[in-house]
Amino acid sequence: MDFSTDYETKADAIADLFASSFTTSEGVEEGALIGALARRLIAETPTEDLRVFTAWEEGMLVGGIFFTRLTYEGDPRTVFMMAPVAVATELQGQGxxxxxxxxxxxxxxxxxxxxxxxxxxxxxxxxxxxNPVSEADLPAPQPLNQPQGWIAQSLTDAPLTPLRGPARCVTAFDDPALW
Ligand SMILES: CC(C)(COP(=O)(O)OP(=O)(O)OC[C@H]1O[C@@H](n2cnc3c(N)ncnc32)[C@H](O)[C@@H]1OP(=O)(O)O)[C@@H](O)C(=O)NCCC(=O)NCCS
Structure with missing residues (x-):
């Protein structure tokens, strides 16, 4: 498996992967929503606030993940949110x-x-x-429909201590339907 961080020249393939994977798992409406989200994240997010990683096998796109910056007004730490994540439907469950x-x-x-x-x-x-975190300890940029799904980890040796908000996400995520 090869990994890539190039999203500019691969935008169509990436958006298609997200649309198709989410259509199969969550239905047509969710597939369209997440496909459009992938497209907007690529088109509208400043480079410094976006990281995209894709996985390729024999020239075929098999998986993709987006990370976008979350900014906490009262906290200097660097925080990125991983979403969305998709693996090609026929290749899911293989690691x-x-x-x-x-x-x-x-x-x-x-x-x-x-x-x-x-x-x-x-x-x-x-x-x-x-691991699960509370919205009190790690404020979310929008009200969460499924707070039990709000999860985080420290990427340094420092423990994950509460972040002081308010929290702000990139513009493509400013849609309550995504939360
Ligand atoms: C969720 C997803 C990214 C996992 O990728 P994957 O390559 O299939 O996962 P892996 O093979 O590394 O891990 C397999 C484990 O993932 C979990 N898993 C697989 N598909 C899943 C799904 N649709 N929903 C939740 N968990 C899932 C299972 O626990 C599975 O464990 P098992 O093999 O012991 O049953 C992929 O299934 C996917 O793209 N699903 C559709 C889109 C989606 O729901 N994305 C996540 C929301 S942002």
Whole structure:
């Protein structure tokens, strides 16, 4: 498996992967929403606030993850949110998702990012180091429909201590339907 961080020349393939993977798992409406989100994240997010990691096998895109900056007004630490995450439907359950996430987290760690947050199934993301956090300790940029899915990890030796908000996300995530 090869990893890439190039998203500018691969935007169409990446958006198609997210649309198709989420359409199969969550339905047509969610597939369209997440495909459009992937497109907007690439088109509208300043480079310094976006990291995209993709996994390729024999020239085919098999997985992708986005990280975008969360800014905490009262806290100097660097925080990135991992979302969305997708693996090609026919290749799910083979470890690609976990390898890609571990690769992305390693890259952020090497870059000096302090904290990674995500919003999803704690059982799956627990396997790659995420643990549940409260909105009081780690404020979310929008009200959470599923607060049990708000999970985070420290990427440094320092323990994950509460972050002082308010929290701000990149503009493509400024949509209550995504939270
Ligand atoms: C969730 C997802 C990224 C995992 O990638 P993957 O390559 O299939 O995962 P891995 O093979 O590394 O890990 C397998 C584990 O993931 C979990 N898993 C797999 N598919 C899952 C799904 N659709 N939802 C939740 N957990 C899932 C299972 O716990 C599985 O463990 P098991 O093999 O012991 O049953 C992938 O299934 C996917 O793209 N799903 C559709 C889109 C989605 O739901 N994305 C996450 C929300 S942002």
């Amino acid at each position: 690609i998702g976990q390898r890609l996430i571990a690769h992305g987290l390693d890259a952020l760690r090497q870059e000096g990012v302090d904290i990674a947050v995500t919003y999803g199934d704690p059982a799956f993301y627990g396997r790659v180091g995420f």
